[in-house]
Amino acid sequence: MIDYIGLTGLILTVGGSFYFLFFSKASSKPQIEFKEKPRLEEKKEAPVVEKKVEKPQKTWTQRLSEGLSKTRSEVWGKVTGLLGKSNLTEEEFEQIEEILYSSDLAPAMISELLERLEKEYKKEEEDKDYLALIKDFLAEKMEAAQHKTPQDLYEFKGDHTGTKVIMIVGVNGAGKTTTIGKLATKLKSQGAKVVVGACDTFRAAAVEQLEVWCQRAGVDIVKAAEGANPSGVAYETVEKAVNDKADYCIIDTAGRLHTAANLMEELAKTKRVMSKVLPEAPHEVLLVVDAITGQNALRQAQEFHKTLDLTGLIFTKCDGSSKAGSAVSIVNALSVPVTYIGVGENVEDLNQFELNAYLDALLGLNAAAHG
Template identity: 40%
Template sequence: MGLLDRIKQGLKKTAQILQTDIRDLFKTRGRLVDQAFLDELFEVLVRTDMGVQAAQQLVDQIAQKYRNRVIEWSEAIEEIKKGLKDLLRQPESPIRFASQGPTVIMVCGVNGCGKTTTIAKLAYMFQSQGKKVLLGAADTFRAAAVEQLSIWAQRLGVEIVTGPQGSDPAAVGHRAVARAIETQADVCIVDTAGRLQTHQNLMRELSKIHRVLGKQIPEAPHEVLLVLDATTGQNGISQAKHFSEAVKCTGLVLAKLDGTAKGGVVVAIRQQMGLPVKFVGVGEKPEDLLPFDADSFVDAMFAES
């Protein structure tokens, strides 16, 4: 499967909603762009969880160009796609690698967001680029998290640094970076405990891990990736804001896109956060983590199955 085909597969549920619901607005070949049509179109767009602001912007663009004129279904689709691509376009933001020594990537997110699987996918991606990867299991809060990450490490053939359950997560992060330096690893990915953004003591712990990672390598962590579960929709924005304040997130990974019809949430997140979306998760397999590209993403949102 090519890159676009894989994104299409991941956004199948979102595309089905958009294709079906927008097509249903057109009872005949064309539709008069009056207030009733604009209101119905607005409701369809909001159902993808792109947010009221983005949906209104897209509807206003169509109103400005077509009000009191007949619009064809294909014209409506093209106008919406063009508007979405403008909203989602962002400067290229590849992973920032260290100029020398290991690149340290800290990964955070709430419980159940798909963080561990995302780390495995990142490790697989870096491996496929010929890089030596080491994992740090600094989620010492849940034994299951360490076990799950260890299984992935074994499956991928990468080294993992762990600590006893309940031990200091920052100490595990510190040891992981030290081991990455010692073994001349190219990339050190540090997991952190899944937590709700409202738990202030846990957010302070995240800040501590962030500080400790920088003690051995001054610029570390080079990336702080926040994993968001696409199926939670708009709630992801609240998460993003709190995490970003605590650990200066550098980019977002939108996981579980294949499990939701709310693929439009990426629009709301981009509009309100200003953080780049670096990757999207479109399946369970290690290779199902794809670099985010606005044009491909929007084309996939409207792809006919």
């Protein structure tokens, strides 16, 4: 109780707040004053800024390994898994044979490989290295042809030594147009002058797609009205490339079935016409092969080779197939090298084919394959 200037009052404390209750001596009615306990200011936390963590770019070895993972797991992983057992039965050896057929190796090649694997299995040695045996076998079937590829197909040295004409062929849907776009982009990025000929005059969509690729890459394209003579477009393209002192001239062609004799002859005509501008043209005739095609890819390659005398192969869509064995079969049968391999949709997913790196990724013999 307090007395102040004629007032009498009480001080009450409730829940941390002070209440002053005043009333005059002359009056019984209290007068109430309320005071809040001063609050401490809340500290505002600084906003959290998330840092963007850029994913490191994958190396070509990593992309190749990931692209071939399906073949690795569905074929070679199963084969070596069975061979790791003790006392394999005849039925299990037959199972290995069936798995090898699913890889689309040629039948004669499968028989030879099985014979070597069985011989190795029967040895009394421990820690048999079946993957090394398989790698040596596949390399043996491909290495002679792989030495035939000229380096200027991959690298532009910077000096103009003439126009190199590259003719790209293949069946519908193999990925020719996309492959040409990637190839033109790669060569242009090395400083080369590139001219592309859109000779698939039967499909407007193909010309439009190729034009988009060329615009992105900053390379010239020669095209004609829909339905124009493909040979005429090829002639004009080579002529422009030579006159402009282009380093590379890449010719796209219409996709066709290898069984259509008249269309295959049209390709042969296109090839002959180019030599009228440049006698040695085309310097390269590359067949684009969809890896998913499997055993039929060998028959395709044989027919194209018979008509055009192929100088190389480009394998695409290897990331979507377990049938990468067809590459070994074609190279061995035709003695024609694989020049490029594709394992995805991006420009960097198409790269020079290197036999040792390919076999290591196919069989899981490098560190990246196990990661």
